[in-house]
Structures are given as structure tokens and as C-alpha cells.
Amino acid sequence: MPLLSVRSLALALSLVALPGLAAYPETARKPVTDTYPGVQVRDDYRWLEDGQDPAVRTWTGAQLDLTRAALDGPLHDKLQARFADLMGSAPYRYARFQDTQGGLFALKFEPPRNQPSLVLLPNRADRSGERVLLDLDSVDAKGTTAIDFFVPSLDGRYVAVVMSEKGSEDGSAYVIDAKSGERLADVVPRVNYPTGGGSIAWDAKGAGFFYTRYPQGSERAKEDANFYQQVWYHALGKPAARDMYVIGKDFPRIAEVALDTAREGGYILASVANGDGGEYAFHVRDPASGSWTRVADFADRIRRMEIGRDGRLYALSLKDTPRGRILAMPLAKPVLANAKEVVAEGADTIEAFRPGVRRLYVDYMAGGPSELRIFSLDGKPMGAVPTEPVSNVSLAEELLDGNVLVNTQSFVTAPAVSLYSPASGKLAKTTLAGEPRVRFDDAEVVREMATSRDGTKVPVNIVMKKGTKRDGNNPVLLYGYGGYGVSMRPYFSTANRVWLDAGGVYALANIRGGGEFGEAWHLAGNLTKKQNVFDDMIAAAQHMVDRGYTTPARLAAEGGSNGGLLMGAILTQRPDLFRAIVSHVGIYDMLRVENTPNGAFNVTEFGTVKDPAQFKALYAYSPYHHVKDGTKYPSVLLLAGANDGRVDVSNSLKMAARLQAANPSGNPILLRVSYASGHGIGTGLSERIGQTADVYTFLMRELGMQPGP
Numbered sequence: 001m002p003l004l005s006v007r008s009l010a011l012a013l014s015l016v017a018l019p020g021l022a023a024y025p026e027t028a029r030k031p032v033t034d035t036y037p038g039v040q041v042r043d044d045y046r047w048l049e050d051g052q053d054p055a056v057r058t059w060t061g062a063q064l065d066l067t068r069a070a071l072d073g074p075l076h077d078k079l080q081a082r083f084a085d086l087m088g089s090a091p092y093r094y095a096r097f098q099d100t101q102g103g104l105f106a107l108k109f110e111p112p113r114n115q116p117s118l119v120l121l122p123n124r125a126d127r128s129g130e131r132v133l134l135d136l137d138s139v140d141a142k143g144t145t146a147i148d149f150f151v152p153s154l155d156g157r158y159v160a161v162v163m164s165e166k167g168s169e170d171g172s173a174y175v176i177d178a179k180s181g182e183r184l185a186d187v188v189p190r191v192n193y194p195t196g197g198g199s200i201a202w203d204a205k206g207a208g209f210f211y212t213r214y215p216q217g218s219e220r221a222k223e224d225a226n227f228y229q230q231v232w233y234h235a236l237g238k239p240a241a242r243d244m245y246v247i248g249k250d251f252p253r254i255a256e257v258a259l260d261t262a263r264e265g266g267y268i269l270a271s272v273a274n275g276d277g278g279e280y281a282f283h284v285r286d287p288a289s290g291s292w293t294r295v296a297d298f299a300d301r302i303r304r305m306e307i308g309r310d311g312r313l314y315a316l317s318l319k320d321t322p323r324g325r326i327l328a329m330p331l332a333k334p335v336l337a338n339a340k341e342v343v344a345e346g347a348d349t350i351e352a353f354r355p356g357v358r359r360l361y362v363d364y365m366a367g368g369p370s371e372l373r374i375f376s377l378d379g380k381p382m383g384a385v386p387t388e389p390v391s392n393v394s395l396a397e398e399l400l401d402g403n404v405l406v407n408t409q410s411f412v413t414a415p416a417v418s419l420y421s422p423a424s425g426k427l428a429k430t431t432l433a434g435e436p437r438v439r440f441d442d443a444e445v446v447r448e449m450a451t452s453r454d455g456t457k458v459p460v461n462i463v464m465k466k467g468t469k470r471d472g473n474n475p476v477l478l479y480g481y482g483g484y485g486v487s488m489r490p491y492f493s494t495a496n497r498v499w500l501d502a503g504g505v506y507a508l509a510n511i512r513g514g515g516e517f518g519e520a521w522h523l524a525g526n527l528t529k530k531q532n533v534f535d536d537m538i539a540a541a542q543h544m545v546d547r548g549y550t551t552p553a554r555l556a557a558e559g560g561s562n563g564g565l566l567m568g569a570i571l572t573q574r575p576d577l578f579r580a581i582v583s584h585v586g587i588y589d590m591l592r593v594e595n596t597p598n599g600a601f602n603v604t605e606f607g608t609v610k611d612p613a614q615f616k617a618l619y620a621y622s623p624y625h626h627v628k629d630g631t632k633y634p635s636v637l638l639l640a641g642a643n644d645g646r647v648d649v650s651n652s653l654k655m656a657a658r659l660q661a662a663n664p665s666g667n668p669i670l671l672r673v674s675y676a677s678g679h680g681i682g683t684g685l686s687e688r689i690g691q692t693a694d695v696y697t698f699l700m701r702e703l704g705m706q707p708g709p
Helices: 003-007 054-071 074-088 494-501 519-523 531-546 562-573 597-601 612-621 650-662 685-703
Strands: 015-018 021-025 032-036 039-043 093-100 103-109 117-121 131-134 145-152 158-165 171-177 183-192 200-202 208-213 230-235 244-247 255-261 268-274 280-285 292-296 302-307 312-317 325-330 340-343 349-355 359-365 370-376 381-384 391-398 404-410 416-421 426-429 443-451 457-465 476-479 505-509 555-560 580-584 635-641 669-674
Touching: 021 054, 054 650, 054 669, 054 685, 074 494, 074 685, 093 145, 093 391, 103 145, 145 200, 158 183, 158 200, 183 208, 200 255, 208 255, 230 255, 268 302, 280 302, 292 302, 292 312, 302 349, 312 349, 325 349, 340 359, 349 391, 359 391, 443 531, 457 494, 457 531, 476 531, 494 505, 494 685, 505 531, 531 555, 531 562, 531 612, 555 562, 555 685, 562 580, 580 685, 635 650, 635 685, 650 669, 669 685
Parallel strands: 370 391, 476 505, 476 555, 555 580, 580 635, 635 669
Antiparallel strands: 015 021, 032 039, 093 103, 103 117, 117 131, 145 158, 158 171, 171 183, 200 208, 208 230, 230 244, 255 268, 268 280, 280 292, 302 312, 312 325, 325 340, 349 359, 359 370, 370 381, 391 404, 404 416, 416 426, 443 457, 457 505
16 A cells, blocks of 8 residues: 555554654554463564554554654755765666677666666677667656566577566566567566575577476465475467476475576576575586486585586585585586585685686685686686775676676775686776766775674774774764675775765674685574674674774664664664664564565574574574663664565564664664665665665764765
């Protein structure tokens, strides 16, 4: 139901007086008690989980009114104009490159357009001659239709595009003729969803494609609609109702399937994740027989596989080598037990790799910063792509001619796309990323080590203006994530420019749960060891205080999704250490999250209440259950998307209600729900500008800052 209609409902809300704000909406308590292993847990706000209840929508509307009243004003006007200017005129850039015989396909981000366009670059590393195949702003003027992903056929004649609306990631596949630009009649529903994602791989002849499919119609019970992902085949020109099942009936309920087609030979590789905890199985389809071979199972600890152009199948193994080593085996007879080691485990972590025509490119993670190293196909080291210290470098795409597009950026250097020639060993900048409007010539980056509660050293990347004094008076914004083995790399941010201009210092912590130091770093922060993640973040915050960068009165923290859980945990465990908390699309009720579709996929990362030991760990840190009445909490801004299929929006509603009830006369607890977005993927530029302006208005107001010039 649209927001304006919700607010017009005739349900009167009485208000609770709140110093500094108009009032908090009154929130009814409707206790529900659940019984877990040896524990009864009361939940006063279970009723807020029903997003279809008019009372919930009206309550949410009243919260939005309160948030707008708290944020709107001269400061917000200045920041809204500033971010609209900087983000709305940011340089163009191309991304998600896929090379074919017909040219290089890419997404073109070109503000002030709300969404990127799908383009074809016939000259590859040169944007001249670009052809626009799909301009989403002309399809949807509101900017709420997004491309989830696209896959061109090997010959470049066709491209399959999966699109969804309002950040839902609930996407169907469409097919575009790349020569004419016309959309074909083919429409394949339910290819993508936030639970298991989605994927497409064309057959070698371009006559059709393999794709991920969720249950449809009466195939399974309604509650399984977003589970049991399988692989099906769609022939061009045929109705989707005639598509054929290929593989997947024996995959786990929480399977997440990714498909890839060999550039030569027509082999198909299917990667099957067992939820989000880092377990993978791999299957290869022989094009001659159509049969599938399971090359690796979950227990084999293979993190990634790639089809080489030399007739071999390459694998990244973490078994007994938590920082990774690369193996290779014949693609025609892929037997993992017979695979030969190509690149041995080293001091740094292998995050990704790509076997090319002449070289093997390996993406190494060194605690946050990364490096792209080059090997011969038999594993001989051949140097690295030259980059600055504390930077983020990754392989974007290997072109058919063997040259390589490389993405680079850092905290102070804008994203660039360069062309690396293995023949010359040189890196040349291309025109595939525009020149930045903002610069960081006046800034510096330092990496320091915080000490966590158990003695673990945790890197903290600190971005500040040169000459910043450690006198305890700097506003500091600390960011963290810590989950799923995802590494927090250095990144260029327009928002950081605005923050530094206002006198702020930005810090990014590489905490456990991520992959910055390999799989051991990840496993030290998942399941029953999740508390290590929160200890690391608290240690990073304390480090910023102890080193004289700031004081708790001028310290803020920010995180999203799993990082939103992190925000909830540090908020409830150390409320005295922070002045403000910004949490995006966070998980807060860890006892009920697995009852949501995507929450079931998270069980392999977080654990389940059905296991006594895992329940004990979950209950020990679940933020929603550790809000204590009468506690003075920091100021909190909770942001959520109404169409979020990854984290149910009710997490933010319930957390806001609980915090407001616990501290009605203290610092403001604000809730911002967007009805034009979901988890963040596919959010239009105009909505992103609005969210960013709200976040920095909140932070600067709470930390006593004013925007700089």
C-alpha cells in the first residue's frame, strides 16, 4: 500500500513526549513468549512483523514523520544540495564487463541517470562507438527498475537481462538482440531472488541458455517458493512453460547456484553454495553427452572453480590451506583427487583468480588492501600489476585477445579501468572511467593495529586530512562488516570527501568474520564465535579513543546488513563508547531471523536456535534481546527498505520500538523506511542521494559538525 494512503488511514496514534523531538509514536506491547532450550523469551513487539497489518503501516508512517521532523532543516538542506551536486554529476564509469566475439558488454553508470544502461563497446578498451542496448531511465522514469545481472551469448548476438523493481531483486529474464537492439518475446520468470541469487549461462551455439529457477505454480509448497533453486534450460523462441529441467533436484534446500560457460568447448560449470557459510560443491556438464560430473562436494573445501582456456579446470582449495592454493585438472576428465598444484599457499590470501590465454591472474588479499599477481599457466611467478599502497585492485575481464581490464581504486584515488598487456607488462589507463570531480590530495591514509579482547591484532584504516591532530577532538566515523568471509577493501567515496571537509576522520576496521586474512579469519567470527566480531569492532573504536583521535562524545559507527547486526551488538554491549550509530538494513532479532526465507540461508553462517550451543551463542548477543530499560543509548538511525528480501524490514521496526521504549527521554532513536528500495541493490540514484543526505545530517547534528566548503 502506498505511503500516503497508509497515513490517511483512520487509526489515531497517541504520542509519548520526548525532549528534543516532537514525540515518539505510542507503540503497543503485545507480549508473546517463546520457549527455547531451557529458556523462555518474551517478545513485546512481535506484532510489528506483520507488514500487511494496517496498524503496522500506520505506525511506520508515524515514525517516518518523526524522522523527517528530526532531520529536516537548514543543515539537511545544505547536505542534500551538496550530495545532489556531487553524486548527481559524478563521472561516468563502466563495470561488469563481459567480452564476446561481438564486442564488450558492460553497464554504464552515468549520473544523473537513476540507473545504469546496458551498452555494447565494439572497441572494448575504448568507449568510442558505444551502443546503448537498454536505457532503464527511458523504461522507468521513476528509476525503480534495476538490472540484477546480464549475460551475453558467446558470439555476442544476444544478451539475457534479468530485471527487478523497487530493489526487490525478484527478477525475470528478458532477451535483447544485440544487433538490432530489439527485445525478443522471450520472458523467463523467477530467475533471480534475494535468497539464492540467480545466474544464466548460454549454450555454445547461442540457441538458448541454462538458468537458475525457483519453484513455480504447484511444484512445491508455498513456503518453499524461494528455496530449492534448480537449473533449467530455455530455448530461444519457445515459451518458458516448455523449458526443460536440467539438474538440481538433489541440491540442498538453501542452494545458491552460479553458472558459467566455457569460451571454448561448450562446457558448463555449476557452483552450488550450501547457504551463506562458505561451503561449495561444483558440477561440470560435458557438451557432447549432456551428462554432469560432480567434481567437488561441500567437504572438499573448494571455494572457487574456473574453466581455463587451455583445456583445464582450475580450483581454489582451502582444505588444510586456509589462505588458499590453486589446483588444475583436465576439463575432459575432472577428478579432484588427480589435480595438480599450480600455485601454492603463501603469506597472503587468494580471494579470486582467472586463468587466461597466456597467464594466470590471482587476486591476493593482504589484510584489506589487495594485489593482482601474475603467473604463467604452470604456476611460475611473473610479478604483479603495479598499484599504490593500501589500494584495491582486481581483474575486471580478460579480453578475447588476452589483454586484461583491471579495476583500481583506493581511499584517495578514484576508480579507474586500465588495460594490462601481458606481452609488454604495462598498464595503461582507458577511457572506461571518467575523471573524478573530487580529489583527496589533502588527505592521508594510515593503517594501525587495534588489540581485541583476546589479543588478536585488528587492522584499522584511517583516512584524514594531512596534519590532523590527535587531540581527542576529531569527529570519527568508524565502519565495519565482519561476516561471510567478505573482505573490506579500500574504496573511493564522495561521502568521505564531504566528511573530511566537515573536519571528520573516517576509519574502516578489517575485523574477523571477513576474509582479510583467509578462511581462518572468517571462521574465527562465525557461528558460535561471532562474539569475536563485536569484540574486534569495539577494540577498533577504543583504539581511536586511546590513540587520541577522538572521544566517545565524538565517535560514531556505521554498518549495513551483517554490519547492521554488528551495529546492534556494539550498541547494546558498549553504549557508553559511541555518540551515534547508523545502521542500514540490519538484523537484530537473531532468534527469529531463520524463520524468514533468506534467514534460512544464513544458518550456515550464524547458526540455528535448534542447536543448543548455537542458540546459546545467538541469544548471548542478539541485539534486540539485550536492550535494557533505563540505559542511556547513543543516538541511533535505523534505515530499512520495505522491499528487502534479504533482511526482513521488521527487524528495524522491532529494534526501533524496543530502543524507544527503553530510553524515551535520552538520545533520539529514529527509523527511516524506504518504500522505493530493498536491501540496497538496485536502488535508484535519487533515492541514494536522499538516504546519504539523511545519514550525514544525522551524524553531523549529533557530533556537532557543520559542512565544509
